[in-house]
Amino acid sequence: MEKFTKIEGVAAPLPMVNVDTDMIIPKQFLKTIKRTGLGANLFDEMRFNQDGTEIESFVLNQPAYRNAQVLVAGDNFGCGSSREHAPWALLDFGIRVVIAPSFADIFFNNCFKNGILPIILPQEDVDKLMDDAQRGANAVLTVDLETQTIQGPDGGSISFEVDPFKKECLLGGLDDIGLTLKNETKIGAFEAEYASRAPWL
């Protein structure tokens, strides 16, 4: 997984609640057996007409936001299916940070496994950043995971919470499975004890 330390990038505003994973990456693109290449179809049905031409009004089609690295959105971002294709598509497009008042559980977890930082902030902070994001290419945010702060274009700073374990994994680009396998003897011991407790399994 790619490390996440500090990102300085344009923030795109997506002022919608309940942005679901079907919107982020519609099902027809889930047929891939790879993790890459999904950025081309990120938000496909909101971004493109049926004939493949761009819908001009959609934020990521506007020149200022084509290289956005941060997304600012409404409540319950990422609800719906467990498809990890959603963070894969965001990442492949170049989005490394999503800021919202709340996230759906599975999506939130999936982000951390892919070097994306989802940040939960109070509504008023999100509103402020949404305002900043509306400023187009001038809407550059600096997101620093180490210090857990977001610096706005006008210099103001907002701090955010992040789970310490998840932070460590992101900073180090650590592989979860490798970490867990360090506890392999514990898993073995659990299995032995469990087999005597629940022999039918």
Next chain:
Amino acid sequence: MSPKTLYDKIWDAHLVHEESDGTSLLYIDRHLVHEVTSPQAFEGLRMTGRTVRAPEKTTAVPDHNVPTSLDRAKGIEDEMSRIQVEALRQNAKDFGVEMYDVDDIRQGIVHIIGPEQGLTQPGMTIVCGDSHTATHGAFGALAHGIGTSEVEHVLATQTLIQKKSKNMKVEVNGQLAPGVTAKDITLSVIGKTGTAGGTGYVIEYMGEAIRTLSMEGRMTVCNMAIEGGARAGLIAPDEKTFAYVKGRPHAPKAGNWELALAYWKTLFTDKGAHFDAEVILDAAEIAPVVTWGTSPEDVLPITGTVPAPEDFEGGKVEAARRSLDYMGLTPGQKLSEVEIDTVFIGSCTNGRIEDLREVAKIMEGRKVKDGLRAMIVPGSGLVRAQAEEEGIAQILQEAGFDWRMAGCSMCLGMNPDQLAPGERCASTSNRNFEGRQGRGGRTHLLSPGMAAAAAITGRLTDVREIV
């Protein structure tokens, strides 16, 4: 010992290791995989030279992509879909995982075959790269959806890194009125809590109305726990649960059965256990409901009218405006006057035998309205076979339904079963998101009985007027 909830008990029984900050390693008893969310996980194992730690605890089935046409044994036409199913087949073979292939009668939607085969048992931890894994919670199992990275993690380690969720209880007291079903309960709960109301929680459903439900009904309720944002939904096991599991292919056998049963009987929330949140509903007040918008929380009794954006607050005002526009509905319009083009009966929410019986009961001697597309997709090959044996399939076909092979089908339209732009569907599935059943397609979620009623009249209809 302090009193524990059912969730606390299952959690504690599977805890391998806990860090001081609460990050925990949870042992996983059962892992279900399907073709869409697993290829990258198996690929990850290959790339790192890892193996599947306990292949006998994993079961694979293709369901999302498979065609439901009767001639599907010929093969899958769509190349991408075919490759994905072939990849599952190859991965199952290479890593020693049992798979119910497309031509196996046991094939079906992953959340239907788990219970059917006795793979789902009380007290288990069950995961699958699919959000509707919550379904298995109906057996008193801690079951939830995971992402593909986690699928790989479970394959390699048989554990999952987790932090414990909070406990929520949803109590549905009293008895349901005639014509009101498990689907109406679960949609009504979401209508009340919102799609984010359960975020951070594991829900335990309890109360007389839940206890009275069949296992099929309980699965319908837990299936949609995720639509309320919860990590999982649970129902404490009881005699109904034990009777359902007994004798199934993977159920504990004689000798072990008694041991398992003795343990399962300890799986309930202790008196006085703490819940962090509570929702209490009176079953008698639940009506047959339908959704009007593009979020499962957009739910109203069928006797209601389409709301206006101004009826809402905050970000929901704009969301409602967008929904109404997408759905082609006008505020004030009666829900029972909304005309439909298609009826879809199936999915892991309502594709079980009891659902098909309910539809057949209503359709007997009646016809699907002329010009309507009506399809029934059984949840598994075994459900299909049983429906044929019981004569249900014949009733449905005579009524004008298209009787198809098992799979996810139009629940998400990854196979050829899709809505056309603007097409309006009465659907027993679980998501009404934009484009869910096909780009531009309009979905109204409802119960199987309500879907049958709509099939007869060609509009959203109160099932109580029909029976």
